[in-house]
Amino acid sequence: xxxxxxxxxxxxxxxxxxxxxxxxxxxxxxxxxxxxxxxxxxxxxxxxxxxxxxxxxxxxxxxxxxxxxxxxxxxxxxxxxxxxxxxxxxxxxxxxxxxxxxxxxxxxxxxxxxxxxxxxxxxxxxxxxxxxxxxxxxxxxxxxxxxxxxxxxxxxxxxxxxxxxxxxxxxxxxxxxxxxxxxxxxxxxxxxxxxxxxxxxxxxxxxxxxxxxxxxxxxxxxxxxxxxxxxxxxxxxxxxxxxxxxxxxxxxxxxxxxxxxxxxxxxxxxxxxxxxxxxxxxxxxxxxxxxxxxxxxxxxxxxxxxxxxxxxxxxxxxxxxxxxxxxxxxx
Amino acid sequence: xxxxxxxxxxxxxxxxxxxxxxxxxxxxxxxxxxxxxxxxxxxxxxxxxxxxxxxxxxxxxxxxxxxxxxxxxxxxxxxxxxxxxxxxxxxxxxxxxxxxxxxxxxxxxxxxxxxxxxxxxxxxxxxxxxxxxxxxxxxxxxxxxxxxxxxxxxxxxxxxxxxxxxxxxxxxxxxxxxxxxxxxxxxxxxxxxxxxxxxxxxxxxxxxxxxxxxxxxxxxxxxxxxxxxxxxxxxxxxxxxxxxxxxxxxxxxxxxxxxxxxxxxxxxxxxxxxxxxxxxxxxxxxxxxxxxxxxxxxxxxxxxxxxxxxxxxxxxxxxxxxxxxxxxxxx
Numbered sequence: 001x002x003x004x005x006x007x008x009x010x011x012x013x014x015x016x017x018x019x020x021x022x023x024x025x026x027x028x029x030x031x032x033x034x035x036x037x038x039x040x041x042x043x044x045x046x047x048x049x050x051x052x053x054x055x056x057x058x059x060x061x062x063x064x065x066x067x068x069x070x071x072x073x074x075x076x077x078x079x080x081x082x083x084x085x086x087x088x089x090x091x092x093x094x095x096x097x098x099x100x101x102x103x104x105x106x107x108x109x110x111x112x113x114x115x116x117x118x119x120x121x122x123x124x125x126x127x128x129x130x131x132x133x134x135x136x137x138x139x140x141x142x143x144x145x146x147x148x149x150x151x152x153x154x155x156x157x158x159x160x161x162x163x164x165x166x167x168x169x170x171x172x173x174x175x176x177x178x179x180x181x182x183x184x185x186x187x188x189x190x191x192x193x194x195x196x197x198x199x200x201x202x203x204x205x206x207x208x209x210x211x212x213x214x215x216x217x218x219x220x221x222x223x224x225x226x227x228x229x230x231x232x233x234x235x236x237x238x239x240x241x242x243x244x245x246x247x248x249x250x251x252x253x254x255x256x257x258x259x260x261x262x263x264x265x266x267x268x269x270x271x272x273x274x275x276x277x278x279x280x281x282x283x284x285x286x287x288x289x290x291x292x293x294x295x296x297x298x299x300x301x302x303x304x305x306x307x308x309x310x311x312x313x314x315x316x317x318x319x320x321x322x323x324x325x326x327x328x329x330x331x
Numbered sequence: 332x333x334x335x336x337x338x339x340x341x342x343x344x345x346x347x348x349x350x351x352x353x354x355x356x357x358x359x360x361x362x363x364x365x366x367x368x369x370x371x372x373x374x375x376x377x378x379x380x381x382x383x384x385x386x387x388x389x390x391x392x393x394x395x396x397x398x399x400x401x402x403x404x405x406x407x408x409x410x411x412x413x414x415x416x417x418x419x420x421x422x423x424x425x426x427x428x429x430x431x432x433x434x435x436x437x438x439x440x441x442x443x444x445x446x447x448x449x450x451x452x453x454x455x456x457x458x459x460x461x462x463x464x465x466x467x468x469x470x471x472x473x474x475x476x477x478x479x480x481x482x483x484x485x486x487x488x489x490x491x492x493x494x495x496x497x498x499x500x501x502x503x504x505x506x507x508x509x510x511x512x513x514x515x516x517x518x519x520x521x522x523x524x525x526x527x528x529x530x531x532x533x534x535x536x537x538x539x540x541x542x543x544x545x546x547x548x549x550x551x552x553x554x555x556x557x558x559x560x561x562x563x564x565x566x567x568x569x570x571x572x573x574x575x576x577x578x579x580x581x582x583x584x585x586x587x588x589x590x591x592x593x594x595x596x597x598x599x600x601x602x603x604x605x606x607x608x609x610x611x612x613x614x615x616x617x618x619x620x621x622x623x624x625x626x627x628x629x630x631x632x633x634x635x636x637x638x639x640x641x642x643x644x645x646x647x648x649x650x651x652x653x654x655x656x657x658x659x660x661x662x
Contacts, residue, residue, distance in 0.1 A: 001431040004460070012426070012435055012458050019439035023452040025418075035455025037419045039473065045376060049469055050457045051423040057459065087356075088368045092382040092467045095343070100332040104343055108350035121354040124366025126380050127343050129335070129387045132462040136423045138380055138469040142370065 031233070032151050033078040033218055036143070044148065046141040048078045054096075054133030059176045059194060064103055064133075065110035066195045071135035072114025074220060077199035077271040079139055081218035083149050083208025086120040086201075090138040094130025107135070118201050147208055154215040154234035154276040158302035161285075163200045163273045163294055166223050167249025167260060168193035170267030180256055189248045193270070200273045202292040207273075210288045212281025222268040222323030227308045230274065237305030240319060244299050261310075266323045276302050362564070363482050364409040364549055367474070375479065377472040379409045385427075385464030390507045390525060395434055395464075396441035397526045402466035403445025405551060408530035408602040410470055412549035414480050414539025417451040417532075421469040425461025438466070449532050478539055485546040485565035485607040489633035492616075494531045494604045494625055497554050498580025498591060499524035501598030511587050520579045524601070531604045533623040538604075541619045543612025545633075553599040553654030558639045561605065568636030571650060575630050597654045607633050 004012060017030055027036035027044040036044040052058065052071040062070075072089060079086045091111055095104070115122050120139075154160075172190035174180045182190065199218075207213050215234050217226045227238050245264040253260035277285050282298075289296040300311075308319045335343060348361055358367035358375040367375040383389065383402040393401075403420060410417045422442055426435070446453050451470075485491075503521035505511045513521065530549075538544050546565050548557045558569050576595040584591035608616050613629075620627040631642075639650045 001433060003428060004426050004430050004435065005428050007432065007435070009458055015432065015435045016439040016442070016456075016458075019436065019443050020453045021443060021447060023419075023454070026452075026454050030455065035419070035421060037454055037471065039370075045419075045471060045473075047419065047421055047455060047469070047471055049421045049423045049455070049467070051425060051459050051465075051467060053425050053459050053461050055462050088354075088366070088376075088378065090366060090378055090380045090469060092380045092469075094382060094384050094463075094465055095335050097334060097336050099335050101338065101346065102332055104335065104338070104346045105350065108347040111347070112350050112352060116352060121357075122351045123354070123357050123368055124361065124378060124380070125347075126382050126467075127340055127347075128382050128384050130384050130463060130465065131386050132425075134382075134425055134461065134465050134467075136380070136382065136457075136465075136467040138378070138421060138423075140368065140376060140378055140471070142376075 027145055028148065028150065033081045034084070036148065039142070042144055044143055044145050046079065046082065046084045046143050047138065048075050049136060049138040050075045051134055051136040059173065061176055062195055064106040068107040068110025068135055069114040070197055071137050072111055073197055073199050074271065075137045075139045076118045076201055077218040077220060079141055080199045080201040080204030081216045081273050083147060083204045084141045084143045085205060086118060086139045087141045088123045089115050089120055091122055091125035092136040093125070094128050094132070094134045096131065096133060097129060118199060149208060149213045149216040151215055151217050151230055151233035154230055154236050154302045156236060156302055156304050157279060158214050158276040159279055159282050159298050160238055160240070160276055160300040160302060161296050161298045162244050163203045163289065163296060165244045165246035166264035166270055166272065167267060168246045169270040170263040171249045171252040182252055182255060186248050186251050190252060197269065197271050199271050200294065203289050203294040204273055206288040206292045207275065207285060210281060210284050212278050212285050214276045214278060216273055216275040219270050219272045219274050220268065222266055223274065224265040224319050225321060225323040226274045227319060228321045230276065231306070231308050237303040238300060238308045239303045240300040240310045242299055243310065244297050265319060268323055358476055359479065359481065364412045365415070367479065370473070373475055375474055375476050377410065377413065377415045377474050378469065379406050380467060380469040381406045381409070382465055382467040390504065392507055393526055395437040399438040399441025399466055400445040401528055402468050403442055404528055404530050405602065406468045406470045407449045407532055408549040408551060410472055411530045411532040411535030412547045412604050414478060414535045415472045415474045416536060417449060417470045418472045419454045420446050420451055422453055422456035423467040424456070425459045425463070425465045427462065427464060428460060449530060480539060480544045480547040482546055482548050482561055482564035485561055485567050485633045487567055487633055487635050488610060489545050489607040490610055490613050490629050491569055491571070491607050491631040491633060492627050492629045493575050494534045494620070494627060496575045496577035497595035497601055497603065498598060499577045500601040501594040502580045502583040513583055513586060517579050517582050521583060528600065528602050530602050531625065534620050534625040535604055537619040537623045538606065538616060541612060541615050543609050543616050545607045545609060547604055547606040550601050550603045550605050551599065553597055554605065555596040555650050556652060556654040557605045558650060559652045561607065562637065562639050568634040569631060569639045570634045571631035571641045573630055574641065575628050596650060599654055
């Protein structure tokens with residue numbers, strides 16, 4: 001019988017979902033960035049949970065404060081993708097027996113820092129003894145049903161865009177986990193993207209107000225996987241005209257003889273938003289994001305078909321469904 | 332520097348809370364059975380999370396289906412104590428690498444069974460690889476602010492009551508963990524209380540409607556600890572006139588030369604409700620619980636002072652703050 005390592009996260013989730021009965025009050029289908037349930041005709045409660053596991057998700061050199069902050073930020077990022085303001089956070093932590101007061105304090109500070117940065121609060125939780133540190137956050141918010149941006153709304157002719165450049169986190173993880181020696185100025189930026197990820201909440205909230213976003217996803221599973229998710233959920237094709245590669249990732253790739261596009265496409269743990277826009281609303285969208293101090297970078301188009309492709313001059317190549325999946329190794 | 336084992340769960344929670352900034356929108360103080368946040372003037376969103384950890388919380392003979400079901404039920408029990416209907420459940424599971432399809436299926440079935448029994452639904456979640464199995468559930472509901480039953484409302488002269496008899500789970504755990512040999516008819520009932528705990532949701536919802544409950548707590552930390560919590564939060568004393576001991580726990584104690592009152596008072600993982608009532612509403616409360624097929628058992632009175640005591644004839648003895656606390660051994 002296959003083990004979880006062979007099954008992979010997607011199949012495990014399917015096995016669960018096959019066993020869960022459904023309610024008609026679900027306002028967002030399974031598999032989107034958040035869950036939601038009907039409060040009344042116009043309003044839905046939005047809920048999200050994501051768990052950070054010590055041994056598998058926290059690089060050895062990351063501090064507990066950084067890890068705890070990240071556990072909050074990665075949940076906020078899903079709210080950013082849906083354009084929903086987080087109203088409250090709950091936290092369940094399992095703590096190894098040998099942790100001391102200092103380590104508990106660091107975790108507490110990190111959790112609060114993550115919440116405070118995004119103008120929200122931790123209002124409850126649970127602690128238990130664990131073999132490993134796990135930090136499970138849950139975020140709650142309220143949204144107008146009509147305003148929720150799902151993964152399923154992209155239409156042919158829409159513009160495909162992202163809120164930032166990619167590849168820094170992949171490079172940073174290579175430095176931390178595989179020991180790639182890199183000049184300090186670049187190294188600091190790359191490593192910081194691992195230690196101090198930011199959720200694009202201001203951007204997501206500003207974009208939700210414009211009404212011109214047709215679909216959205218947070219990029220934590222890696223850019224290529226997210227493009228495939230948008231494609232699948234919206235039933236369209238995506239054609240990428242320029243892969244958004246961060247300058248530092250490009251330099252890192254050059255130094256180590258790596259493919260910069262691969263760093264940008266097949267990474268993970270990067271918290272940008274990947275979105276599609278009605279073409280006539282594009283300028284409004286750019287303006288809205290700039291007003292909150294962010295960037296919106298067009299990277300391609302929504303096209304007919306069922307493929308995710310990359311255009312290089314006259315050549316069109318497929319972007320494979322590849323990246324980080326829990327339980328499986330990088331494939 | 333003290334480790335978590337020396338600190339205990341209560342101190343760990345304090346260390347966290349000292350670091351969390353507060354919002355004026357919190358509708359329930361930290362430390363009650365659930366968290367809540369203001370939706371509008373009359374209504375609050377109610378949230379709860381509780382995590383079940385494989386190595387420390389699941390007896391070796393418990394099936395994964397039972398464990399997963401229990402992970403849901405123990406969260407529902409807190410909603411029962413507050414008289415709030417659970418509307419949706421989210422689940423984050425960390426799964427060891429060597430689990431197979433069969434084990435994933437069992438967990439999925441157990442989660443769904445727990446939700447379905449209490450007329451609610453799993454609407455989302457997360458999975459990750461873990462060194463240990465952890466099942467973290469989060470429950471969401473909506474309540475009228477006025478109708479929420481807190482731990483803080485008990486007043487002198489109120490009647491103290493419970494929804495069932497205690498001690499079965501302590502005895503059952505002794506059978507499972509310490510190998511106490513017990514006749515099969517009693518054994519089955521005791522062990523079942525560990526494997527198949529029930530939340531008193533029907534009772535809690537029926538009681539909330541009566542408007543005569545002044546305070547309430549779920550008994551998962553053990554009866555004595557819960558009495559002390561009600562005492563502390565309400566700023567009153569509690570005088571227990573009869574400790575509610577289950578018949579099977581009494582028999583088990585007799586066979587093994589144990590103190591039946593200790594089994595009932597200092598256990599844990601038992602999901603009854605412990606409540607206080609305005610005396611003039613008592614008959615209504617009993618009727619409401621009987622109508623949904625439950626029992627309400629008066630066990631004492633709310634008195635002046637700051638003690639939890641037990642009355643035996645003319646002798647009044649203190650009931651110490653003792654029971655199960657995570658991270659610490661049974662003390």
